[in-house]
Amino acid sequence: MVKASRLTILGGVDKDGHHETLNKIDIYQGEIVGIVGPTGSGKSSLIGDVEQFARGDTPSRRTILIDGEEPSADMRSDPRKKLIAQLSQNMHFLADMTVEDFLRMHAKSRGRPPQIADRVIELANTLTGEPVHPTDHLTILSGGQSRALMTADIAVISDSPIVLIDEIENAGIKKREALEMLAGEGKIVIVVTHDPMLALMSSRRIVMKNGGMIRVINTTEEELKVCQDLDKVDNWLINLREVIRQGEVVEATP
């Protein structure tokens, strides 16, 4: 895996062309950082700037540095040198292929051995209640299955030092396990979210307003406790979903 121990965002301008309140943020290896703010506040643009290693050439005029330097053109485009793995909101597949063929081809594009596909399916099945089979066609997968598969794909095949997540929606996927799987060991994880649990699992969160970064909130002790309660609720909901899917009757929880 290529290395990246520090990601720096140098601030640009907000939607009105004013300088951002935050003009520099360093994010370190092993850290999960959230991006929060209302719809249209510029969360996806910020993550887009990181994804394409903006160098003052995007509307926000931000600059992204890796370990203090501007990344090369190769790193921007060649998947084998790519520092970034991205889990986007677009999770439906358009490719008419089986899960196994698709994963093998993706492994090839990243210069990894094809057998790695089995490991992806195995991991995906720890995140979703509905098992994914190697011979399933991609286009028939449910939202939860697609998300689980893409999460495992990023953890195993893409294995990049920087992971960008644009909302893991709450549709049949175990959120804590998914985020932990993506974060792996020693990665830089940036997650755009409205989800309380994901936001509180991050150590810090960047607040966006009108296209600009306005402040950073460090997750408090109290918030960590809330996060633990949310985890219980999340697991409870997933179990209930499975009970209903299996055609069983829900029993009251003490």
Added chain:
Amino acid sequence: MKLVVVAGTPGAGKTSVLIHTVESLLRSGTKPAVVKIDCLWTEDDRRFERLKVPVTVGLSKDMCPDHFSIYNVDDMLNWAEEKEADILLNETAGLCLRCAPYPDNCLAVCVIDVTTGPNAPLKVGPLLTTADVVVATKGDMVSQAEREVFRERILEANPKCRIVEANGLSGKGSAELAELIQKGPDVTENMKLRHNPPLAICTLCTGELRVSKEHHRGVLRHLDGFLEYTGE
């Protein structure tokens, strides 16, 4: 003078990508001119006019649009010269996938839409396999994994091409394409096509309307792949 031939499937986003690319070219001080070739009708020229660059339209009517643009290369280059342009961007109609309207000394750009699925790069043929640059559009509509698989498929079909991931809405990738255009070759006298056009003149080309074998002459291929010549 540099010639850029932009081909690609209909609706792939050729015009949208080109508009952002023209803006990038203008910012870097070059003088692009645009010729849009279409068959029957287009209003893409109005979109280019807003950028205040010289633009003209060629409608091929009942002639094959690729044949039309190959036949008129000199006229297009002369027109661009008159307009004091240094880069001629020729956007083709984007219809038949069998032709590759790229002369040897141009920058050949093939625009292809990622949502057409990972088998599309293998189906497109010489349009893609003889291009210098392949621009993949609409990547924001699929996952990163699917984008990367698509990219791998492009490289299987054309291992030497440079791939640019572009977005016709946000303008992503256009700065990179503009940079490649500026490094592209200068046109020369006596240019040749990179790839042979489809099989000889067929009876349809000369106006035959009747269907079925008995009415057609020329070098013709049967459904089972058998190739024969019928005629005088």
